[in-house]
Amino acid sequence: MKYRYCPQCGVEFIKDEQERFDNDQKNISCKKCPFVFYNNPSPAVSAIIRNNKGEVLLTKRGIEPFKGCWDLPGGFIDNGESPEEAIYRELEEELGIKKMNKIEMCDMFNVDYVNEGREDERIQVLTIVFEISIDESEISGANDDVEEYKFFNIKEFPEKIAFFEQKQFFKAYF
Ligand SMILES: [Zn+2]
Structure with a gap:
């Protein structure tokens, strides 16, 4: 897993989101706060x-x-x-x-x-x-x-x- 925690609220990203991110590398949405991590260059x-x-x-x-x-x-x-x-x-x-x-x-x-x-x-x-x-x-x-x-x-x-x-x-x- 490359990114495990939300950098805004500190909650651990849920497994499904982490796996989806590992597979398509697009973004991870936090389930506790509105933060979305985009994997931009x-x-x-x-x-x-x-x-x-x-x-x-x-x-x-x-x-x-x-x-x-x-x-x-x-x-x-x-x-x-x-x-x-x-x-x-x-x-x-x-x-x-x-x-x-x-x-x-x-x-x-x-x-x-x-x-x-x-x-x-x-x-x-x-x-x-x-x-x-x-x-x-x-x-x-x-x-x-x-x-x-x-x-x-x-x-x-x-x-x-x-x-x-x-x-x-x-x-x-x-
Ligand atoms: Zn969050």
Whole structure:
């Protein structure tokens, strides 16, 4: 059972609701209060940043899941943030970027995300992708949950790309 208690009133969800949720993953209704738990994806943002040779910046993940694999810079949207605000914050945290010349939403994809490898914390993540233009001198280094960054020719991307769905996205997009 993934979710056992109502987060609003604390009553245990009835078995039938839990089983129905496990089977179709849609929602669980509480029988004691009006709360309905919807199993929606969590939104995140990713950035495609190219240098003047057209190479794409990838970051090496410093945390699970997919620690040590290459990823687009980005992260989860905080409560109250717009997607644009989230990508501004994430790029400053991870790469020290303070100024962007142009920001344009270009695509999105879902990711099956297992938080730090804990199967009980498997969620769907909706990743909103932006094409972002910066001066390369804006990048001050790799910080936060990122180990290093590197620009890659799109024909020579590394083998170890984080998230199966992101690999598929790269194939389709580049
Ligand atoms: Zn309740």
